Amino acid sequence: MDLLRYGERRTTYQFVRDTLSRAILTGQVKAGERLVQADLARQLRVSTTPVREALRDLAAEGLIRLDAHRGAVVRELSKDEAEEIYRIRRLLEPEVMQRAVEWISEEEIEQAAEIQARADAEDDPTRWVELNRQFHRVFVQSAHSPRLAGIVEALQGSASMYILAAMLHGGRRLDEANNQHHQILQAVRDRDVEAVREAILNHIHGTVDGVPDLGKE
Incomplete structure (x- = not known):
């Protein structure tokens, strides 16, 4: 190689x-x-x-x-593992985003917007997945909860291979994921806790539903 x-x-x-x-x-x-x-x-x-x-x-x-x-x-990809990762993300990330709404600065919001602008223009799924991690990391770090950030960033890292699998072999589309990112970003700009919790859950569901059937480990 x-x-x-x-x-x-x-x-x-x-x-x-x-x-x-x-x-x-x-x-x-x-x-x-x-x-x-x-x-x-x-x-x-x-x-x-x-x-x-x-x-x-x-x-x-x-x-x-x-x-x-x-x-x-x-490691081998596993549909069961993907579902477990996303089940835990559904529990933790609404809390992260709620804290982000409370604590995030305008500079951090603009940083996320700049990353998303690059993601909007990106048509390579691999590079998009890297930008996706950078986008979510802004909010995780702005939540001012180091322990929670460590857990969630590890989960998001584990999710990267499944996001790419969903993009390349499943039903996940770049434009759909980008639209969901914009919904998250707007909810954060509006400091709307309920909207941001709903937006992150919708985003998470969209990815795991797009992961192809990879079999069991």
């Missing part, structure tokens, strides 16, 4: 993490494939330290699993 062409250099750690994440999400690295630290470091022309850190984070997000005997292995 040629991973280097997928990367855009930021910090070394971010470069490795984003490169591996994109390769997994696009299917360049297949489910069940081993990720060997030394091999990845050589391909990406970095030391093993940022590779080890990136693999640890990808495992926390659910993109890979760390096996005592095989090392890092890319």
Whole structure:
């Protein structure tokens, strides 16, 4: 596999993490494939330290699993897991968005709007998924609840591969998801708690309903 062409250099750690994440999400690295630290470091022309850190984070997000005997292995997608992730998101994210409405600054709202403007113009599902994470991260961070933010961001990271699967192989459309983002953004601008809770639940339902039948692990 040629991973280097997928990367855009930021910090070394971010470069490795984003490169591996994109390769997994696009299917360049297949489910069940081993990720060997030394091999990845050589391909990406970095030391093993940022590779080890990136693999640890990808495992926390659910993109890979760390096996005592095989090392890092890319995980299979599972409809059951997608439903579990989104069931928990439905419980937690309305609370996040309610807190965001209460605490978010005008500067943060404009930051989310700028990210969404890029998402509106994006027709590549992989790049859109990255912008989607950035969009939601603004609200999660503005909720002023570090523990809740850590849990929700991990869930959103785990959801990324399912969002992409829904975009590429299921019934999820970019324009539909973008429209839902605009509804969320408008509810936040209006400081409307009920509207924002309804908008985030509608958004979450739209994604999990679009995930194709991937079978059971």
